[in-house]
Amino acid sequence: MGASRPRLARMTTLFRRALIVLALAAPVAAQQTPTMLNEQVKAYDWVRPQADFVRRTVMIPMRDGKALYTVILFRKGTHDAPILLTRTPYDADAATSRRRSQKLTEVVGVGDALFVDDGYIRVYQDVRGQHNSQGDYVMNRPLRGPLNATKVDHATDAYDTIDWLVKNVKESNGRVGVTGVSYDGFTTLMALIDPHPALKAAVPSSPMVDGWMGDDWFHNGAFRTFGFDYDLSQTVDKGSGAVPKGTGDDYAAYLAAGSAYDYARAYGLTALPVVRKVLEHPTYDAYWQGQAVDKLLGARTLTVPTMLVVGQWDQEDSYGAPAVYRALTQSGRANAPVSLVIGPWYHGQNMGDGRQLGALKFEGDTGAQFRSRLMKPFLDCRLKTTAPPPCAPAGVFTYATGADRWETASTWPAGAATPLYLAGNATLSWSKPDAGSDSYVSDPAKPVPMLPRPITLSGEEWRSWLVRDQRFADGRTDVLSYTTEVLDRPVHIKGAPxxxxxxxxxxxxxxxxxxLIDVYPEENAADPAMAGYQLAVGIEIFRGRYVHGVGTPAPLEPGRTYAFGWSLPNADHVFRPGHRIMVQVQSSLFPLYDRNPQSWVPSIMSASPADYVKATQTVRWGGNEASAVWLPVAAD
Structure with missing residues (x-):
């Protein structure tokens, strides 16, 4: 019997569907991937069509024919937009792909989200010789001149980059700002030298300015050992990273190695040109002076509005931003378009989460407050073309730690120098005491540690070491501690003690x-973890051989009293009633700074084991030899 009409129709439909499936499957079967095909592919574009942004990579030509790898990011639909540029040795690709998200605010760092969310074009560039850029890499490449015989430097590279961007990024309004932290802060400052006309604003944060006076490599002549790890990570293609000294106690590792030169030789670091340069220039000679960016900018007229930023507890570059501000506002230059911001941060924390630093908690996210209240309005008024807000006058913006509030001032320092004298019975006095002295024995074989051991010069311990409780050092026989009575009124300092x-x-x-230490009350019900806490407001070292001048090292005469003078980092801090002020004096801070052998050697960097000797240190107080810390006390 024949099939019924409905059944025949259903069979016909099923047959047709089967033919369609076979037709679709046929090309797949015909194109099956060979089993032994090379499975490495050249690239994968992780920015998919559904992304809310555009990401371009270009090679921008420089005047000497080299090309620098540059990443350009902006939200889709952007037009008439300002450009915010960062020139970095830390990998432009990594900085612009922190997460492989299809949302622009997730791709950039938290410090950039506010800007790209408001239509800024964000640009990152590898400096020459680093990562994907062409050319030779020179650490902190000096300006053209005695230290740089070529025709290019970070100033010319910034100029050529900005010139290309404003001519080729059609989404821009032709206005450019530069910004960056640390090394990127250094390149930001260098862009201010002979700047491109399109450069309208700069925000350098914690910039590397003077590597000998107080930034990365030395502080007042004392060598900072952690620089070896940085040198290795920055200048080696294969095998870079931390020095392979193990993962134990850095205190023990540096002590066992001996001098800085012995350490460098033991780990093969003398093969690195940058390490050899540092070892060969232990004194503030023409090599360091010729690179000092505050001197370079101080010799010119600043034409680009600049907001200098630094953390009060910056563990790497506390010196640079205030030094540039001082150079640009010195006598006769009061109207320079420069502002200074000092926040309660470690190195670069202003571009991240600023709610807390170590044991210290603040009123809200101080990093976000800085970016929204200070940095973005500063850039908006100079870079935007669509109804930009009026520009606020230049000034000083600081966060008063201890009082947890932002403050403004027209000049810096904003306090009057007031002496706090070392006195007898381990006390501090607001009036000059009668003469006396205290002594301690400094032993290079047992240097005072910077932190309770074991010590690791990396990670969170490194970021927050400057605010660690100093009770571990108080009471040591090689540390002198002087303390005020309990304060009955606030003492507010605004400046560099x-x-x-x-x-x-x-x-x-x-x-x-x-x-300089803020000693909290022994009882603190509101925050028990801070009871008795000894918070270092400022810590700094001075190498005695430079007492007659940083460029003229000379041996000290045993037994002779010298007047050693130097500054602590800049601070806006309130010592609250019920607290006490403490000053500690010691002769080592290890392993952050190399040990002084305490005998005379032409270069401490290459001291031999026999050169390290004990010495008795005598601190004078009162009378004609009154030791003091001069506090910049504000009149609140």
Missing amino acids: RVDLHAATTGRDSDFVVK
């Missing part, structure tokens, strides 16, 4: 470290 230390040594050289 100045150390005036009168001291003698039985050796022929010596380091001196001074700490």
Whole structure:
């Protein structure tokens, strides 16, 4: 019997569907991937069509024919937009693909989200010789001149980059700002030298300015050992990273190695040109002076509005931003378009989460507050073309730690120098005491540690070490501690405290470290973790051989009293009633700074084991040799 009409129709439909499936499957079967095909592919574009942004990579030509790898990011539909540029040795690709998201605010760092969300074009560029850029890499490449015989430097590279961007990024309004932290802050400052006409604003944060006076490599002549790890990570293609000294106690590793040169030789670091340069220039000679960016900018007229930024507890570059501000606002230059911001941060924390630093908690996210209240309005008024807000006058913006509030000032320092004298019975006095002295024995074989051991100069411990509780050092026989009575009124400092230390040594050289400390009450029900806490407001070292001048090292005469003077980092801090102020004096801060052998050697960097000797250090107080810390006390 024949099939019924409905059944025949259903069979016909099923047959047709089967033919369609076979037809679709046929090309797949015909194109099956060979089993042994090379499975490596050249690239994968992780920015998919559904992304809310555009990401371009270009090679921008420089005047010497080299090309620099540049990443350009902006939200789809952007037009008439300002450009915010960062020139970096830290990998432009990594900075612009922090997460492989299809949302622009997720791809950039938290510090950039506010800007790209408001239509900014964000640009990152590898500096020459780094990552995907052409050319030779020179650490902190000096300006053209005695230290740089070529025709290019970071100033010319910034100029050529900005010139290309404003001519080729059609989505832009032709206005450019530059910004960056640390090394990127250094390149930001270099862009201000002979700047491109399209450069309208700059925000350098914690910039590397003077590697000998107080930034990465030395502080007042004392060598900072952590620089070896940085040198290795920055200048080696294969095998870079941390020095392979193990993962134990950095204190023990550096002590066992001996001098800085012995350490470098033991780990093969003398093969690195940058390490050799540092070892060959232990003194503030023409090599360091010629690179000092504050001197370079101070010799010119600043034409680009600039907002300098630094953290009060910046563990790497506390010196640079205030030094540039001082150079640009010195006598006769009061109207320079420059502002200064000091926040309660570690190195670069202003571009991240600023709610907390170590044990310290603040009123809200101080990093986000800085970006939304200070940085973005500063850039908007100079870079936007669509109804930009009026530009606020230049000034000083600081966060008063201890009071947890933002403050403004027209000049810096904003406090009057007031002496707090070292006195007898381990006390501090607001009036000059009668003469006296205290002594301690400094032993290079047992240097005072910077932190409770074991010590790791990396990670969170490194970021927050400057705010660690100093009770571990108080009471050591090689540390002198002087303390005020309990305060009955607030003491508000706004500026860089100045150390005036009168001291003698039985050796022929010596380091001196001074700490200014806020001692919390022994009972603190509101925050029990802070009960008795000794918070270092400022810590700084001075290498004694430079007492007659940073360019003229000379041996000390044993037993002779010298007036050693140097500054602590800039601070806006309120010592609250019920607290006490403490000053600690010691002769080492290890392993952050190399040990002073305390005998005379032409270069401490290459001291031999026999050169390291004990010395008795005598601190004078009162009378004609009154040691003091001069506090910049504000009149609140």
